[in-house]
Amino acid sequence: MGLALPGLGRLAGSVSGASIHSVVAMTTTTYIEAPRTLPRLAADTRYVLTGFPVALAAFVLCLTTVTMGVGLAVVWVGVPLAVAALTLARTFATAERARVADVLGEAVPRPVYRTGTWRMFADPQSWRDLAHALLRWIPSTVAFCIVVSWWAAALGSLTWSLWGWALPDGPDDHELPELIGLGDAYLTAVVFYLVVAAVLAVTLPAVTRAAARVEAGFARALLGPRSETA
Template identity: 45%
Template sequence: MPSVHDMTTTYAEAAAPVRRSGFVRQLGIDTQFVLVGFPIGIISISVCMSLFWTGVGTAIIWIGLPILVAVMYVARGLAAVERARIGPVFGVRFRHPYYKQRPEAGPIGKMLTPLTDGQSWLDLLHGMFRFIPSTISFVFVVTWWSGALAGLTWGLWGWSLPNGPDDQDLPELLGFDSSYGTKVIFNLALGIFFAGTLYWVVRAAALLEAYFAKGLLSGVNDLRAQVASANAARQVAQEQKAAAVSAEATALRKLERDIHDGPQQRLVRLAMDLGRAEQQFATDPDAARATVAEALSQTRETLDELRALSRGIAPPILVDRGLQAALTALAGRCTVPVDLDAPYFERLDPAVESTAYFVVAESLTNVAKHSNASEVQVSVQRASSGLLVEVADDGVGGASLAKGHGLAGLDDRVRAAGGVLAVDSPVGGGTRLTAALPL
C-alpha cells in the first residue's frame, strides 16, 4: 500500500516527461539525432559484427565465450548512449532497463550471465542492424536539408557554376528556358518545396530510427513495467477488498454488540415493566402509574441510544448537508473542546465523505474515552490528489493501528476506500492521526 506522502504527491512514471520542444528546436534535435546516428551506426555495426562473428567462430575452443561476453557489454554501452539520444526525440527520459544478475553464481557464471539475458541480446541485435534505419534516415535528412539550403540560396552563388557548351542543368533538361533568371526562379521553387516539407520529413526520419531503437532497447522493459504495475494494482485491489470485508464485519459485530448491550436490554426491561404495570392497575393504580412513568423514561433513553447508533450507520446531516456540516455537528457533541478547520468545498463522492466522517467520529470517540486530552484539533483539507484528514490531541498517547486495538477497524475502513491511515502517538506525547483518501 502507498504511504500518506505518496497519496498527496504524484507518482513517478516509468518514462519521466521532459520539457516539450518548440517547432524549430525539435527540428534541430531531430536533425542532429539523425546526423550523429549515422556515424555511430557505422561504428556499431563494425564493432558488433566483427566481435560477434569472431566470438562465434572461436567458441568451439572456448576463446570465443569471453569475446561474446565482451561484445554484449559493448552493445550494452552503445544501447545506453542510444537511450539517452532518443529521449529528446520522444520528449521523455527513458529509464535504464533491467539486466539479469546472478549474485549467487560463481565467477564463471557471473561472467557468462549476459549471454543468458534477453535484453543483452536485444542490445546486440540493435547494434548489428541499426545501420539500416540510420542510413535511410540519413539519406532523407541530408537530401532535404541540401535541397532547402541550395534552392533558397542558389541565386547568390549559382552564377559561379561552370556552364560549358555541352553542359545542361536541371531546368534545361526539363524543357525550361536556360536564362539565368529562369534558373533562379526554378531553384527557388525547389528550395521552397524542400523547406516547406523539411520539418515533417526530418521528423519522420528521426522517428523511424528512434522507434527502431525504442522497440529493441526499451520495449521489453516497458512491458515489464506495465506487468509490474498491473500486478501492483491487482494486489492493492485485493487488499482493499479484504479491508472492506474486514471493516464491514467489524462494523456489524460492533453494531450487534451495541444493540445487544443497549437498546435490546432496555426493550426487555420495558416489556417487563409494562407487564407489571398491567397487573398493578387492578390492585395498586399509583404503583402502576409510577411503573408507566419509568417505562416512558426507558423509552426515551432507548430512542436516544438508537439515534446514537444510527449516526454510526449513515448520519442524515452528512447525506443532506455535506461533510462540513456533519463535522461541525460532530465537534459540537464531543465532550472535549474541538478546534475544527474544515473549509467548505463542493460535494465529494459519498464513499469519500462517509469515510472522512467516520475517521473524525471514531477519533473523537477515542479521544473522549481514552486520551485524557484537554483539546483536540481536527483539520480536513482538499488537495489535488485527495482529501487529507488530521486529528491531533494533547492526551496520553499510546494509540496503535495493530490488530486488537480500537483503530484497527478504522484502518480497514480507510484502506477499503483506497486510502492510507497513519498514527503518530508516542506515550505521553499526544496522538496525531492522519488519513489520506483519494478522490
C-alpha cells in the same frame, strides 16, 4: 406572452467579444508554437546526423568482437570475447536509450538485466541489444541519407544564384528549368530554384521529424522493456 430578445447592442457586443477573443487566442497559439519548429528541427537533425557514425561504430565493434568470439569458442578464448561483445552492445544500448529523448520526448526505460557473466548469455535483452547494435545502421543510413539530401537540396537551391553562374554552360549542359520547358534564362533559373528552396524548406521539418522518429522507434522497439514494446 412575448419573448424576451437580447438587445442588439448586447448581442453585437458578445459576438464581437467572442470573435476578438478567438482571434487573440489563435494569434497567441501561433506565436507560441511557431518558434518551437526550429528547436525541433535542430534536435531531429542532430539526432539523425550523430546517429549514423554511432551506428557504424556499433556495427564494426560488435560484429568484429562477436565473430571472433564465435570462431574461438572451441578453445574457450571466445567466451570472454562474446561477453565483451554483449557488454559493448549494452553500452551502446544505454547511450541510445538516453539519446532518443530528444526525439521521443523521454528516454527509453532501462530494462532489468540478469546479473552474472553466464546469465548474460541467457538474458534475452542482452541479445536484443546486440541485434540493435548490428542492425541499427539500416534505419540510421536511410534517415541520414534522406535528411542530408533534403538539407543539401534546400540550401543548394536557396543559394543557387550565388554559384550557379560558375557551372559549365556548354551545348550539352542544361539546367532543370530548361529541361522542363521553362527556358534557359538565368533569371528564370534563379526564380525556379528559389521556389524549389521554399518548398523544401517548408517540408524539411516534417521530413526530418519522420526520419528521426523511424530511427528512434527502431531503438525503442528493441531496447525498451518487453511490457512496453510487445
